[in-house]
Amino acid sequence: METIEQVLESKNIRVTAMRMLIYKFLVEKEVAVTLSDIENAFVKADRTTLYRTIKTFEEKVIVHQIDDGTGITKYALCEEGCNCDIKNDLHLHFHCNNCNETICLTEHKIPQIKVPDGFVSENVNLVVKGICDKCSG
């Protein structure tokens, strides 16, 4: 079991108190979070720091960004071997219209999408909206 310090160091990110806390927060959450979610969890920290921390995490492929159509960008931890830096994330995302949470369905890969002649597909964003397992039960 890797410690948080080890995770950060392995990604060439300087270890700071704030970064460890935010990383821990992301691990414990199972859903994608907004910057405001992080803000609310760390009221004593400055918004800018949180913002730049998540941007650093994104750059270093610790988290990936999710546009679920709510208008607010969300972030979730990358999986082992995630290559969202070179290609867009290949798994699909689910947004619950009831509890308003967004989750990664990492097991569900995006099918091959055909595009017309002359078009070149580089990546695909796919968000399914509906009712999640917790809300449909």
Next chain:
Amino acid sequence: METIEQVLESKNIRVTAMRMLIYKFLVEKEVAVTLSDIENAFVKADRTTLYRTIKTFEEKVIVHQIDDGTGITKYALCEEGCNCDIKNDLHLHFHCNNCNETICLTEHKIPQIKVPDGFVSENVNLVVKGICDKCSG
């Protein structure tokens, strides 16, 4: 060939000069437009009017909204028989990473997406990003 007045009337929208101009603008554009695009095309008109006009068009199913992941909502004319009001738009959208334009691929329907047990899919947003035909030529 229907006139613009006839189109608007058939959708139960009051015909005004502004609305006819905006409709004409949308018809002539083949790509999805942002509110700013419309603003730039009609500098003498007030932003609010353009905003509310496009919202009216959306409500009356003359245009549909597109979230292409750029963070700015875009709008494009609905096709004949478009049912984007009851279900999300079924065709896919293409965003060109080169010219930054977004277009409807109305011929290309979104494939059925499987979701895990317990999840209920209500609608799907699918955006393909890459190079469009004009830019790849």
Next chain:
DNA sequence: TAACAAATGCACTTCCATTGCACTTACTAT
């Protein structure tokens, strides 16, 4: 043409994202 409803214009507001700059903290080389 009078009366009413809807459309427009102006001024604000809110929310999220982003940046510049000063200050503090962490790493590195002596």
Next chain:
DNA sequence: ATAGTAAGTGCAATGGAAGTGCATTTGTTA
């Protein structure tokens, strides 16, 4: 250990897009 440097943090401010309240104008209908 200490100084120097690079990176991280906090504060203040900005900008863009979306949305709202209200007064005024325009269109419709009786």
